[in-house]
Amino acid sequence: MVPREISSLISSNWTCRGLFYLRPNKEEIMNSKQQVVSALAAVLPDTMTAAEIEAKIERPKSDGNGDFAFPTFFLAKELHQAPQLIAQGLLAQIDQSNFEQVVVAGPYINFFLDKTQVGATILNEILNDPNSYGSSDLGNGGKVPIDMSSPNIAKPMSMGHLRSTVIGNALANILTKVNYQPVKINHLGDWGTQFGKLMAAYKMWGSEAEVKADPINTLQKYYVRFHQEDKENPALDDDARAWFKKLEDGDEEATELWKWFRSESLKLFMKIYDLLDIQFDSFNGEAFYNDKMTEVVKMLEDKHLLQESKGAEIVDLDKYDLNPALIKKTDGATLYITRDLAAAIYRKRTYDFVQSLYVVGNEQQNHFKQLKAVLKELGFDWSDDIHHIQFGLITQGGRKLSTREGRVILLENVLDDAIKLARKQIDEKNPELAHADEVAKAVGVGAVVFHDLKNERRNNFDFDLAEVVRFEGETGPYVQYAHARAESILRKAGQPDLTAVDKSISDPGVWKVIKALGQFKDVIQRAAREYEPSVVAKYAIQLSKDFNQYYAHSKILVEDDEKMARLALVQAVSDVLKSSLALLGVKAPDEM
RNA sequence: GGAGCGAUAGCUCAGCUGGAUAGAGCAUUCGCCUUCUAAGCGAACGGUCGUGAGUUCGAAUCUCACUCGCUUCACCA
Structure with a gap:
């Protein structure tokens, strides 16, 4: 042969x-x-x-x-x-x-x-350049705007927004690692008819002092009341529509109210972003595109795509097997999709993206299909580069959360609870710990973020506080703990320089750990290909398990010929766990 | 009714391009801290992979039909 x-x-x-x-x-x-x-x-x-x-x-x-x-x-x-x-x-x-x-x-x-030889090769690769281990060039530096977080002004940020925020952030980190250039865009919900409702409600029942005392909760209260009352009195909706039209036409009173609501809301959002340690490259929300929509409408007219139907202006999408896209309402006001069209075009012009991602719940998939279809009709081939990164619904007791009905899970409360619980655990298990508050924050927030990322993003999940802030088993703190243990060993060993030591280990018990370390790059590439942070989260759990198992059965700090090689392994595990958590936007404290 | 997603252990979920006895975590029961952090490790228990056909040497994985659940289908975002 x-x-x-x-x-x-x-x-x-x-x-x-x-x-x-x-x-x-x-x-x-x-x-x-x-x-x-x-x-x-x-x-x-x-x-x-x-x-x-x-x-x-x-x-x-x-x-x-x-x-x-x-x-x-x-x-x-x-x-x-x-x-x-x-x-x-x-x-x-x-x-x-x-x-x-x-x-x-x-x-x-x-x-x-050949375990010894392959092991030494992998450990050398990691220790030589821990920061770039696992990276590769899939993206050629191409720009990828990511539409993420996007909370609505005058509404509290909920668990649903957390999903969009942490998934978007993790994808940005993962894409960076395979050499794309993500652009994190917080497409704030700072425009739309809900402002009409809010203004109408404020004018009817609101007081400035009450809003100033507790902005979001108060505005939220008005909003909920509006929806309760307009069930009995549909005329309220006309009032709301009128207010929004005034805002869109630049009416002074409406604009002042809008600015006020917006700035108060943003202040509170920033507190949460600080806690999550997430930064954005742009806060251009829906309002930003307000003056860019006449062009979109003109483009649609020039291509003869716009039709009148029941007094509104639509684009027929029959050939895409979709319902028509409603561009302008009967009263001439624009809609969600009109602004998204303007945003998509603006992003293409501004960033010349290779892909454009929208981290938005799966209930909006019809909207994004329409968006892509209309762009396609306009002759934009790059419509195919737009990807709706959908994620599952968060329910409570099996029911969909609804701001309108006042059924929300407040993100701030969840994070606070998690941090408090982490602090309590530290007091019980490691009362001597320095920077306990800082570590409690990292562990508490890490638990919540990791919980959100560890399952396939399309899965729905029913919110259960006890489950979200769990610290044992397959959780963020479990991974953080494995990392902290590794760091603890390295401290005890005196943080020796391990780059040049012989990294051959004969103990077969390390093989699973080594193999896991070697898979890091494949894991990141798969996560990037599938836009799926959970791939990285599951990997971090697996590596932690393998390391904990080794840790429980073998003594690392014993004086023999392979001590330095074992320490190199511990260092490599610590580095890769820290990188994995960093990709997910979770901190890795050295002690906990 | 159309479109989309899903159904795997009591619960929550893995299972990559079809492959060797279907895997974790939680819960339950039981072991392991005078030795590197027990937020840990180990063991036991637990499954007609929604149902029925088909393709294949071989199916949880692919195809079709059906059942059930969730989302969505123009004047909200």
């Missing part, structure tokens, strides 16, 4: 990986999986390309079956042999010199990597 060249893989610079084209670098070609590919390529029939072989290689679920496995079922037909016999036949020919061992288990060929 003629050994098959794998040069095709090496010389072709581009490898297709899902949505992205990725130029493999040197170490990637030399990585462990490629060693398996080339070992197999040398003994398999010429008809199989290296890429086909690579696609068949799998990672065994149980570690008794090695690090990589190659099933032979699919060769049975071609070779007219039982898979078991094929496996044995191939094994006899395989060059095993690069592996600890290669064995046959039924129809599988299982490859065991």
Whole structure:
């Protein structure tokens, strides 16, 4: 059998990986999986390309079956042999010199990597440059605006906004790590008919003093009352519409009220963003686009896309199998989608983005389909680069939360509760801890943020405070704790310089940890491809578990030849856990 | 009715391109701190992977139908 060249893989610079084209670098070609590919390529029939072989290689679920496995079922037909016999036949020919061992288990060929050598390579890579470990170049520096958080003025920020905020923030971090340039945009809900309602309510029942004393709660109270009363008295809605029209036309009283409501609200939002340690590149909300909508309407007119229907102006989207997009209401006022059209065009012009993301709940998917369809009708090909990063609904007791009905979970309360609980735990478990308040904040907030990110973002979840602020099991604090333990060991060891030490470890108990460390880059790339922070969160839990397991069964600080190598492992775990948490927007205190 | 998402252990969820006995956490029961932080480690218990067909050497994973749940379907955002 003629050994098959794998040069095709090496010389072709581009490898297709899902949505992205990725130029493999040197170490990637030399990585462990490629060693398996080339070992197999040398003994398999010429008809199989290296890429086909690579696609068949799998990672065994149980570690008794090695690090990589190659099933032979699919060769049975071609070779007219039982898979078991094929496996044995191939094994006899395989060059095993690069592996600890290669064995046959039924129809599988299982490859065991050289643990000491692979381990030392990975640890060196991490310690040489911990900050860039796991990064890669998928994005070529392309700009990616991320529409995120976007709370509504005069309403309290709820758990729903937390989702958008922390998912958007984590995606920004993850995309940065694969060399995109995210632009975090807080598309504030500072425009729209709810301001008409709010103004109408304020004029009827409001007082300046009451608002000043407790802005958001008071405004919220007016809003809820408005909705209660307009059920009986629909005329109130006309009043609200009139007020919003005044605002849109630049009426002085309306504008003053709007500015006031907005600035009071923003002050309170900033407190929460500070607590989460999240910064934005832009606060251009809906109002920002107010003067940019006549152009959009004109574009639609020029392309003859606008139709009149029941007194309103619409774009028909029948051919997209969508309901019509309502651009202007009967009274001439614009709508949500009109502003989003203006925003999308503005972002393309301003950032020349390669992708444009909107981290918005899944209940708005119809809206984003319409948005993309209208942009497409306008002839903008980049409509395809817009992605609605939808996430699941948060319910309570199985019911949807509703601001209008005054059923909200206040984010501020949740965060406060979590911090208090963390503080209580510190007092019980580590009363001597310095900076206890700061650590309590990191742990409490970390628990809430991590809880929000650890599950697939499309899943709905029912809010349960006890679950959100849980510190045991698969939680943010669990990961933080593993990191703090690692740091504690390094402190006890006197923080030695580990970059140059021999990192060969013979203890087989470290292998799971090493393997997990080696997967960091793949994990980040998958998270970026799928816009899915939970991939990173799950990885952080897995690495923490592997490390805790090792920690519980082996003593690290014992004087022997491999002590420094073990410390290098601990340092690497600490670095990667800290990076993982940082990607999620969670802090990693050195002690807790 | 159209569109979308979902259904895996008592609860909350993993399960990557179909593959070797379906995995965690929580809860329950029981072990482990004179040794690097017990926010930890270990063990036990727990499953007709919604139902029924199909494709395949092989299906929790792919296809179709059905059942149930949630979201959404123009003058809110």
